[in-house]
Amino acid sequence: MRFRNNPDSYRDGMTKLGPLKALFIKYKAVIKFILTFLVVYIACAVIYKFYLQYSDGLKFYPDYFTNLVGLQTEVLLNSLGYQAELLPHPDEPSLKVMLNGNYLARVVEGCNSISVIILFLSFIVAFSGQLKTTFFFILSGSVLIYVVNLIRIVLLTIGLYHYPEYEDVLHTVIFPAIIYGMVFLLWIFWVNRFSKLNRKHG
16 A cells, blocks of 8 residues: 555565566576475475384384395395394394394494485475486486495495494495485486476576
């Protein structure tokens, strides 16, 4: 109502809104990406949190996915000629990795790669391409992340067995860099080859 009675105030208001509108239009793609990423990530994280809360750990300890990764780690280590055994940790929800009788590592919930896959998935959806392409890239990328993560745990366990003095470097630097570096490369590949953003600027 004030603008109707005061043309100067109306023009001043439009002048102030103009740059904001232009800024929004300029960064519309970025804003859309951030909002989509956050919505998908939070939704998946909440679902995963509920899954963990309702995993009683009676049949698959401490939860199904972590247990599966542990069993597959044991199989791979045994196939490489080591005597591997995974035991439930008595003091926390994790699995103790025993190699040739030595307790070397733990497989905890964070080792099952689900959190990394959620991060990967959220980015791909936020930079989505065609529906079919997006679906198959998420599926194949998630399988690849899972497999690489499994190999990472096996190699980390072997590394800790042969080179225990390098535990900190192996566990906190080298092997985390492998899994997150691969996710980053998958993101770059997706954006450059399949995302809608790339097609718009192509």
